[in-house]
Amino acid sequence: MPAVQETIDQVRSIDVDQYKYGFETEVEMEKSPKGLSEDVIRFISAKKGEPEWMLQWRLDAYKRWLTMKEPNWARVSYDKIDYNDIYYYAAPKMNPAPKSLDEVDPEILKTYEKLGIPLREQEILAGVEPQNRVAVDAVFDSVSVATTFKEELKKAGVIFMPISEAIREYPDLVKQYLGSVVPVTDNFFATLNSAVFTDGSFVYIPPGVRCPMELSTYFRINEKNTGQFERTLIIADKGSYVSYLEGCTAPKRDENQLHAAVVELIALDDAEIKYSTVQNWYPGDAEGRGGIYNFVTKRGDCRGKNSVITWTQVETGSAITWKYPSCILRGDNSRGEFYSIAVSNGMQQVDSGTKMIHLGKNTTSRIISKGIAAGKSENTYRGLVSAHRKATGARNFTNCDSLLIGNQCGAHTVPYIESKNATAVFEHEATTSKISEDQMFYCQQRGLSEEEATALIVNGFVKDVLQQLPMEFAVEAQKLISISLEGSVG
Amino acid sequence: MADVTLMKTPAETALVQAFENARTMLPGNAESRAQAFEQFNARGLPHRRVEEFKYTDLRALLREVAPFAGVPTAEEAKAALGGSKAFANVAALQVPFVNGHFVREAVDFANLPEGIEIVPLREALASGHEWLAKLSPVPWASDNPVYQLNTSFMADGVMIRVAGSVETPVHLRFVTAAGSAVATATRVLVVVENDASVTLLESHESGDGANHQPNDVVEMIAGDRTNVQHVRLNAEGDKALALSTLAAKIGAEANFNSINVVAGSATSRHQVYAILNGENTNLRVNGATMLKGTQHSDSTLVVEHNALHCESRELFKTVIDNEATGVFQGKIIVPHHAQKTDGRMMSAALLLEEGGSMNNKPELEIFADDVQCAHGATCGQLDEDLLFYLMARGLPKKEAESLLVQAFLGESIEFVENEDAREALVATVEGWLKARS
């Protein structure tokens, strides 16, 4: 595998400073007043030019949120968050809103260039086969700054736009589906998001349409003291198909920043959604200063029969990760899949996993989770598989493996497996191990350095999951994993 | 969720009252009892929001507190023990309890097998016996509310010391024979000195129809190079709510093997807290649970590897008929210093009919990198292919099912070393299956 060599080269080229997306962009910003109040929510809603029902929805969520407590069941610890010390809205000054890329602040365009995210369609078209094209929605702090290939997608009937636009242009679709998978009252962070979400992507694939290209959103937190609260809503109507990718980065800062997103997926009869995440928020420094708190609620609803939702995640960033992309298998014969690689190093804390809720008949689910803990990090898999009374013939297979590198980290597995139907068959297996000395010796005897051997073996360890990612992203993810483990050997 | 202070349930109020009434009568240090009860009372009965009791909500299950049983007369004790059948085929030193009280007369203290010493707990508590300091060998078990209740109310029990190789098994025979519902709280401490070995049988029997509420704790301190074989049988009556705890601290190069077989109780919860404190020790904790009707049974297990090079194996098998519910919660903890740990935990459940439920929660908590740990959990029906294979050989369906269920539970029971005890358990399984068909 040539990618291994590439990985190693990449690892070598990196300085002590491993996080290469840690730069800051200087642009003039417009912010809401600091802190959270009804007025701030009205401010956000007004900025977005939202209809009254949307504002009301937010205010209801806010009222609810005030009565809620932060969850404490996850295996993570952090100082109390002061929710009034955060800017809930921060956007580059763009008056009036840019009509094309040429009107976007060149500094922002440069940012995406540096991040390797193509925003100019002509440039993308130049070197890429049509089937490999990716449409991008670029979200910068609280707003979407550009969305590519909108017109072409529109021809296929696909709606791909910032959710703030969708609220204005397709209010009926939004009203019908928003909050239908993750209710406003779902949990502390989801409720907060419902009150203050600023942007995110909206996707609608009409019946029978196979989305002609990959869709993706690139999230960038730039501004200090801001939280990012994006909201993504994807609806795959009957018989349609879409593959969606999300990527995230943030500058290096000593303070912690909050990212509390909500993603809702809805797959109707015979539809399929593939949702892939490469999460590389700033993880904090070696002493655990700074980094993103990634408290995310992601849930897919296999609402129709024979529908399929696949979550694939490569989690290497964030100081704290708290996310459980889940599937509600409501439609008969529907299928949910969860493939995850979670790498933690330094002082990172990961508490992640999935929920597979089997409600319909003959529903199947599959969970493959690979956790790699290094440094002084804590890495927990937490998952729920349940079959309800009517879930005749439900099937689940779960495999979660953990690998520990070094003796100061922790790897934990906390599965909940609940069956209320005798015909449901659930199989769960989990292992924790280290890279075997025999394997290391064998590789080293063949001439690989310890670091190379580790990269090779780790790549083998996560292969099942990487295979689930679209090709380009798999290579990217592989590099990222090795970079994240930099310095963990020896 | 908003923080709500839970109202005290009638059962919780009754427990406070029961403790007030009993505290002056119970033997021993009143202060440590009061402290344990205070700890319990501060949180109340555990409910489903308490992680460790997520699947066994004692707040909902314990509606009414039964009165604590009084000391039986000699005749009552004799009659009760006469009706006891558990491990009847096993020749063993009998250490009997009736209604939670040690039956002193039944033990010939002058002629105990060599290497065995027995001290009645009631007297020990009253006199402040030096062995009392050895109680609570697993410190973190003391945080458990069921254990705290036992510490608050423990009225009787024994302390046993084993030195050298004891051939005769020791049988702790618990029989509750009261006609109406009673609560009992017994505590047994077994200290197995270095290089000693012992087989310990434990049986719990009570009559059907009464909502008995036993809460039994067995604590063991197994020294270095010991061999402990522990076989526990729950044959409580069909209305009993049985809570039990095994807390074991185990030394180096030891061999510790414990099984709990559940064939009774409306509701039961058996908690095992084991800590491996010396190197090169082998631990095996097994379970075989048979449930029918609306029975509910919970096996909760925490194994801490606290030394290098230990091996632990946990195998729990649960058969669920009708609308019964099985629970398995197991956790293996490996701290930084317990390198070369080899831990394997498996929970398998068979649901024989629609309507049954199984909740599995097998956990790993690992901080050492040079370890091999694994857990597995399965639940499902009998394998159709196996059933067909057996039927193709001429076995009627029910018989084929029985054979497979026997084999399924047998995989856990086969680790019982004492042949007679193993046979008794196999017969228990057969009896259960016969009652089913």
Added chain:
Amino acid sequence: MLEIKNLVVQIEDKRILNGLNLTVNKGEVAAIMGPNGSGKSTLSYVIAGKEDYEVLDGEILLDGQNLLEMEADQRAAAGVFLAFQYPLEIPGVGSMTFLKAAMNAQRKARGEDELTTPEFIKQVNAAAAQLEIPKDMLKRALNVGFSGGEKKRMEILQMALLQPSFCILDETDSGLDIDALRIVSEGVNALRSPDRAFLVITHYQRLLNHIVPDTVHVMHGGRIVRSGGKELALELEANGYADYRESEAA
């Protein structure tokens, strides 16, 4: 003895058997040959009564009794024995326990007394010796950790002990080396009798050198497309199944 008339079978909406007709007489050894996927194993499962198959039409009569109306165990008691292509491993069930349970269940179904333990052990030992089955193999759980050859020998041991009247050997030669093949074949040949019929399902001629059939049937597309004497097997060995495939295509 066995009569199959116009048997139509499907599994999960896929038609496997398409109006199959077959008669096997008392004392006869009939071989069924055919390419992979022609429905041979399905036929054996349907005769033995596996549940996953849906019989849409036709009947299977054993000595005039309609097998399709019986459960698998009733068919076994009636005399049907299937030597599985892949015998199942049953962890925790001792081989002896299993043999005794099966023998007694069939005896009970026929209204006979259960075997005494000494009589049972005597019978098993005699049969095991003939099949060169070592004692320790019988001490292990059924088929668990057995080699391919050991599993097949265990099947024939069961056949010898259960004394069925109609035996189906499903690809019994698969996974056997030449010595194991000899032992297994001798075991089968020893059971040949005027009261017993065999249906030998195989892909290759090899097995039929050891168990010489009286009749050979070629199966293709879910039905019997040709029947003949043992020389038909040799012809197939020489020409392969290509002719049948092409005729299908045409």
